[in-house]
Amino acid sequence: MEPEYSATVVDHFEHPRNGGHFEAGEGVVRGTAGSVAQGTMFVLSARISDHRIEAVRFEAYGCPHCIAAGSWLSERLVGLDRDQLRAWRWRDADQALGFPLEKRGRLLILEDAVHSLGEAWPPFIP
Amino acid sequence: MEPEYSATVVDHFEHPRNGGHFEAGEGVVRGTAGSVAQGTMFVLSARISDHRIEAVRFEAYGCPHCIAAGSWLSERLVGLDRDQLRAWRWRDADQALGFPLEKRGRLLILEDAVHSLGEAWPPFIP
């Protein structure tokens, strides 16, 4: 049997928001986690302005839940500051998207990607 | 699967000739062989006149082949004398009726009944 996908997952999978990445440059940071061999990989890139995230782009290799999570996340991160990013936890995404139990591990990879974005965010960026 | 019956068997089974018996009396002899427990039994009764069989009646308990054989026989014995009766062999009936191999034994009971009729035929009957 095919796994079940919630309406939110299907929506984000079919109409992903903010797919792609920003070209490297001033005010652009990049976070990444996972690998193809693991079956799940996220690359997040964010444009930062005034200590807050102004826009996010995502790339994802993974199951529909993961692609939906990348898309969903790209909207939620806007407006967050560096500390909020580092404090981000997977549970929000789980609640919004309804990951099946056996896929929870993939959300931890997403969390890693968010934190990696936080790490990449140099304190001196305006 | 039901056993196969030749057209001759079916005809004699459905329209047996000379069923029944003659009441005991002068010129009437009776031969019998087999038993219900054996699954096959024949009773033949014959009216004798001028050293020859004038008419035969048969009774049979047994399979369709046996009933057909009794009926068929009741026509063939007419005109036979005592020695011919004693010399009667089962092969004629087999040829006429096509007994399956596993039923041949029943023809020997028929032969016994014919011979028993011969035994019962006292030499002094006219």
Added chain:
Amino acid sequence: MTPAKTIYLDYAATNPVDPRVAELMIECLRPEGAHGNPSSGHSFGTRARAMVEKARQQVAAAIGARPECIIWTSGATESDNLAILGVARFHADRGRHVVTSRTEHKAVIDAFKQLEKEGFEVTWLKPGADGIVRPEQVREALRPDTQLVSLMHVNNETGVIQDVAAIGAICRERGVAFHVDAAQSAGKLPINVEAMNIDLMSITAHKTYGPKGIGALYIRRRPPLGLRPLSYGGGQETGLRSGTLPTHQIVGMGAAFEIGERDREADVARVTALRERLWQGLNAIGGVELNGHPTERVAGVLNVCFHNVEGESLRFGLRELAVSSGSACSSGSDEASYVLRALGRTDQLAQSSIRFSLGRFTTEDDIGRAIAIVRREVERLRALSPVVAQSHGT
């Protein structure tokens, strides 16, 4: 003799498919039908799967079971084997004693004979002359190493009903698995596997106006009952029965069981009346006897022995009637029914016995004509018989 002229009185061998059931099966077979593999993940598969699961609920509801306790098989023969060989082999290290009776269907008897070859000890219970195995006989047969008791609900040759609920209670009390072959009772008697303490139950569609080639095994799931499969593969039916599920067949069985249970009381009343009429008619010929218990019997089966008529001639004489002697699988063979022999009938009487079995499509006219045909042939053959004078009957 064309079938059209022949009167079908062999419902215990197999049933025609009820037209309402056939319609549903036919829908599945059409190009636009649910032709997907029920195990496939795509929409064709899920559509077929939904139909399979609906049918599972229908069958479960008809026997008082939860749907997850039903697994599909190819018929009662396979269900019997899966239950008997499956339980015995799985639990072989806990004990190798098993119990059944001498009047079971061949599918049960031969499965137990196979167990004997595999080192099991079988207690073969002998029913009374009425065909009934007393629950006390079962209790006495149980031993500490008994793994399984298998007894049929309704006998296919005589229609005699066993008290499976009482036997189930004894087995449950003693912790022995209890298998029931209910091929002949589904749709004919109320069945509730839970109330009857049945652990495994074999059913088949084609005795309940469904298609041939599909059946099911009820398996108690709580507490779980270990079972070794007969075959291995795709892992369908929780691994107990691999192979692509035949949607149209399963849909047919589901519908047949739902209709069978819904219409059961009306069907039974109608068939009982016809059978009563048939019995009166046959009895009036004289020299006949009922085989098996006079009242503990299912509506549609009447097994009668005819004194002083040889069996093969009787059957051939009655070839306008589709009836049987013995069970279909062995009928035509010259051997006397082992079931009637176990009830104490002589070889001769067993061979001169005819099973008339009636069903949903049997008519008054069928019965009237059948009685006339039997009377004609029996009287004709008896008139040719050398032994009628010295016997009872005519």
Added chain:
Amino acid sequence: MTPAKTIYLDYAATNPVDPRVAELMIECLRPEGAHGNPSSGHSFGTRARAMVEKARQQVAAAIGARPECIIWTSGATESDNLAILGVARFHADRGRHVVTSRTEHKAVIDAFKQLEKEGFEVTWLKPGADGIVRPEQVREALRPDTQLVSLMHVNNETGVIQDVAAIGAICRERGVAFHVDAAQSAGKLPINVEAMNIDLMSITAHKTYGPKGIGALYIRRRPPLGLRPLSYGGGQETGLRSGTLPTHQIVGMGAAFEIGERDREADVARVTALRERLWQGLNAIGGVELNGHPTERVAGVLNVCFHNVEGESLRFGLRELAVSSGSACSSGSDEASYVLRALGRTDQLAQSSIRFSLGRFTTEDDIGRAIAIVRREVERLRALSPVVAQSHGT
């Protein structure tokens, strides 16, 4: 997504019933149909029996066998088990070594795993990256105590064809029983069991436009090959497979095999052309690879792996197509296909592989739409992928 809008490209999982076959089955299911038990002696029985025997001839003719070598089963799963467990168990005292491959259907693999539990030693041949087991590998695996070799004719996941005739010759020479699972080849390739030295062959109706739930096992009769049944009972099919024969199902299989063989060449030519078109269309997307041998393959199966697209997302993205990954019985499960893994594919590539399987009712339009849908989804997912830049393909 309703099935009507979905394009069916899963013929290797199961086929719709050919309408010509369905018509014949439907006739059997109607009230006036041949509803008797084929084992019954009366006219209803003999009418059904005649239809069963006609179908046996049809199936036998399609595979170059004599009719008495065909026994009816519930499908290829049962046939595989009956052949493998049947021969191995029957001859266990003569030797306990058996041979098969790692890319067989689960019904074969799991039967051999069961034999391992019963103390047999199994040699699991590993095919090459093209999916082919070389006949020499079989020769090298044979030992004096080898009882059985089992290899499939056409692989259900890749469509790759094994040289069963060459393997048959080797087995015959060495006196080892040779079983072939031909579920996927009947009606698609010429088969002649005698010429190919096949001793046992499994076939099933539902992969050849017949109904699900009916199959057959070809068994060489001269010299006779001992076989232990899986189940016991009425003694139908020379005691090897008891149970009431399902006339409508058997009639359907007979007709399906007759049509399949008669129309084979035309069907294959048409399907090959469609598959070629599909492959050209998919190949043009880029970053795709064929799984299995490029030419030693059956017409209707195309198994393709898509680089840089995650498998589950690809499958979900393609849900307007009824296709599969792995075989139907295990599809949807997250595990990568063991068949593709045995061919050396990584887990990721195996999971990003799709089996497109075409058949008699596939149209040009289906293929055109399928190509467009696959292109759209693959490009869309690749555009979201973080790794496309550093990979081949796009």
